[in-house]
Amino acid sequence: MTTDHQRHPCEFQLLRYVPDPVRNEFVHVGVLLREQGEAQTDVTAMELRFTRDWRRVRCLDPDADTTLLEGMETELRNRLRSDKDGKMMRILNESLSLNIQMTPPKAYLAESLPAGVEDLMRMYVDPPKRERMARLSGRAAIQSAMRSEFEHAGVWDLLRKRIPASDYTRPGDPLRLDAGYRPNGVIRMFHAVSLEPGLDLAKVLAYSAGGLRAGVERVEKASLELTAIIEPAAKLGATDEDPDRLAMYRFGVExxxxxxIRVLTTADMSRVAETARRELHV
Incomplete structure (x- = not known):
């Protein structure tokens, strides 16, 4: 059993999402844990973690841009990793938005930084077990699977997220592609397209594909490989036993x-992430 003598003195701060500072309602969305003492100037002696389940944020603020919040985690982690002067608080103050606030530091004894972050996430950030029982579905479930595999491959922080289609089409285009990267003369973009609610998402991406491809060639001087990630047919009950649902599923893919547009399912994501790992030389 680990004793306090085997634990490391650390301090942690909670990141809160506060949509309306006047009402002072908030949801904890992340944890920053770092070792105390001289190690504070060592950028490796720090762990930052945001939640992967944004349902409580959406309950508090239905208009919350959770994809932007996820991008904030990546930006903040990258800035902290490149902090050569140990000026962590300055970086935090510059990086956090008005809707994200940080609590004062508190002391914490951790067996290790990764283990400590896990414990603190369970205590303060992750929803209770009864809330987690409601499983993610639709685009949220596909996005979660995509992120998990890219993270497992160690490339998530290297990807561009929420890529505005308007960069390549024309102003006013509301579409944002979930993720992408450029290995060489090709740009790979990935977008979660759920066929669970119907075919609208598939039609939107299909309609946008030609303009995106032409825009990427014009702006980036590169070709575009656009990939839609969808649910496996069986998960949606699109089988021979339900020919109408199967026909709709096939129509969306076709x-x-x-x-x-290359169409893959969440079952292919480990292979996609491994390809990204090789191409990004991780």
Whole structure:
């Protein structure tokens, strides 16, 4: 059994999402844990973690841009890792938005930084077990699977997220592609397209594909490989036992493929992430 003598003195701060500072309602969304003493100037002696389950944030603020919050985690982690002067608080103050606040530091004894972050996330950030029983579905479930595999491959922080289609089409285009990267002369973009609620998402991406491809060639001087990540057919009950649902599923896939969109399922994500790992030389 680990004793306090075997634990490391640390301090932690909680990150809160505060949509309305006047009402002072908040949800804990992350933890920053770092070793005390001289190790505070060592950028490796720090762990930052945001939640992966944004349902409580959406309950507090239905208009919350959770994808932007996820991007904030990546930006903040990258800035802390490149902190050569140990000026962590300055970086935090510059990086956090008005809607994200940080609590004062508190002492904490940790067996290790990763283990400590896990414990603190369970205590303060992750929803209770009864709330987690409601499983993610639709696009949220696909996005979660994509992120998990990219993180497992160690490339998530290297990807560009929420890529505005308007960068390549024209102003006003509301579409944002979930993730992408550029290995060489090709840009790979990935977008979660759930066929669970119907075919609208598939049609939107199919409609946008031609303009995106032409825009990428014009702006980036590169070709575009656009990949839609969907649910496996069986997960949606799209089988021979339900021919109508199967026909709809096939129509969605074929509509995207006819517009030169590569269609893969969440079951293919480990292979996709491994390819990204090789191409990004991780």
């Amino acid at each position: 509509t995207m493929e006819e517009n030169q």
